[in-house]
Amino acid sequence: GDSVTQMEGPVTLSEEAFLTINCTYTATGYPSLFWYVQYPGEGLQLLLKATKADDKGSNKGFEATYRKETTSFHLEKGSVQVSDSAVYFCALSDTMEYGNKLVFGAGTILRVKS
Amino acid sequence: DAGVIQSPRHEVTEMGQEVTLRCKPISGHDYLFWYRQTMMRGLELLIYFNNNVPIDDSGMPEDRFSAKMPNASFSTLKIQPSEPRDSAVYFCASSTPGQYSSDIQYFGAGTRLSVL
Numbered sequence: 470g471d472s473v474t475q476m477e478g479p480v481t482l483s484e485e486a487f488l489t490i491n492c493t494y495t496a497t498g499y500p501s502l503f504w505y506v507q508y509p510g511e512g513l514q515l516l517l518k519a520t521k522a523d524d525k526g527s528n529k530g531f532e533a534t535y536r537k538e539t540t541s542f543h544l545e546k547g548s549v550q551v552s553d554s555a556v557y558f559c560a561l562s563d564t565m566e567y568g569n570k571l572v573f574g575a576g577t578i579l580r581v582k583s
Numbered sequence: 584d585a586g587v588i589q590s591p592r593h594e595v596t597e598m599g600q601e602v603t604l605r606c607k608p609i610s611g612h613d614y615l616f617w618y619r620q621t622m623m624r625g626l627e628l629l630i631y632f633n634n635n636v637p638i639d640d641s642g643m644p645e646d647r648f649s650a651k652m653p654n655a656s657f658s659t660l661k662i663q664p665s666e667p668r669d670s671a672v673y674f675c676a677s678s679t680p681g682q683y684s685s686d687i688q689y690f691g692a693g694t695r696l697s698v699l
Contacts, residue, residue, distance in 0.1 A: 503687075510692075511692055511693075512587070512674055512676075512690030512691050512692050512693050513626075513674070513676075513688075513690045514689075514690065515687050515688075515689075518687065558626065570616075570628065570631060570639065571628075571688060573625070573626050575625045576625060576626065
């Protein structure tokens with residue numbers, strides 16, 4: 470079945486450092502791809518999404534590009550802040566296979582130090 | 584919109600007791616999902632509904648777990664009897680298909696369950 474693999478954390482960075490969190494997926498169809506973020510004590514919230522190959526999702530300085538040839542959707546940010554400390558989840562949605570069901574990765578903890 | 588509302592936010596109970604978690608989805612959303620999050624297993628989908636009908640309950644761990652959606656604005660997840668290994672954060676999420684918003688799930692703040 471479809472699956473999502475994320476780099477293991479925690480990832481610890483200093484403020485203003487460059488961030489990359491790797492995400493690769495396995496899917497039989499043509500999924501949409503997502504990054505969700507979970508701040509401490511809260512539920513998940515959508516950070517960005519891309520629905521087809523070569524699409525770039527962006528929000529709050531974060532970006533990710535849908536790479537069909539490498540089946541990847543890596544999350545990047547040029548300069549992280551302490552407030553970015555959270556858990557980041559990569560996910561895919563294959564409507565043909567699962568309806569509106571999402572397949573989530575294991576999550577990557579990001580810690581940003583001042 | 585108030586978003587997805589879950590209650591209670593925290594629940595502490597003793598082993599063997601019945602636990603009921605509640606969820607109010609975003610008005611107009613016709614998909615509702617129940618998830619469980621633990622350190623060991625991460626985020627697991629337990630069950631989801633479409634138009635109040637359960638579509639996939641393959642993630643429900645065992646018969647002690649049951650979920651209902653009696654109407655479009657309310658769902659419950661019940662554990663009877665509860666066990667310490669059920670301790671986790673339970674999330675409810677809702678979504679609606681659409682050209683520009685399909686697949687986006689909106690999560691509640693979660694219920695942190697502790698079974699002693």
